Amino acid sequence: QKEVEQNSGPLSVPEGAIASLNCTYSDRGSQSFFWYRQYSGKSPELIMSIYSNGDKEDGRFTAQLNKASQYVSLLIRDSQPSDSATYLCAVSSGSARQLTFGSGTQLTVLP
């Protein structure tokens, strides 16, 4: 059973702070790693993908991957109230490269 675990949350940070979201995965054969943002009542939206060890930055978002530790993280700098959502970690593996999702971390950015 492939598992993806996220810090349970909920997580609250003040506006302008850094939000740190963490994820571990069990399948060492996993190839691709994603962070999705999901607003209440909406479908998940891809915000970051990462495939190699190290950091990947895109605007205020930085994804970090450590395959040896089977660990993925997402940092959101200068957090805004509009970042308030549930963040889903997803890991790709298997013959159809299907994604296994974590249960999500609910983030609230306080004005």
Next chain:
Amino acid sequence: NAGVTQTPKFRILKIGQSMTLQCTQDMNHNYMYWYRQDPGMGLKLIYYSVGAGITDKGEVPNGYNVSRSTTEDFPLRLELAAPSQTSVYFCASSSFSRTGLRNVGYTFGSGTRLTVV
């Protein structure tokens, strides 16, 4: 460009009824997936397809069936609906890197909120 379209958006079923959730995509993606999401939970894979005529079970297939007669369409069938199937259902399709080795992420439909009473 519509992406992935799901219908209906909402549905209430009585126990024992059947229904089909429709999913169609216009991106010519071979890989398509059905997930369910229960409140406060992540997404669980029900079924997936790697091309027309090819489907396979995911993590939670019991009580569901799928077919894939065309690249565009991937309907999900619920037979004999049960309260445990109350959930939000998402269809997704996937694009891959040019080598075909990397999933570069899903495009999701807007979801179907199903209640079984």
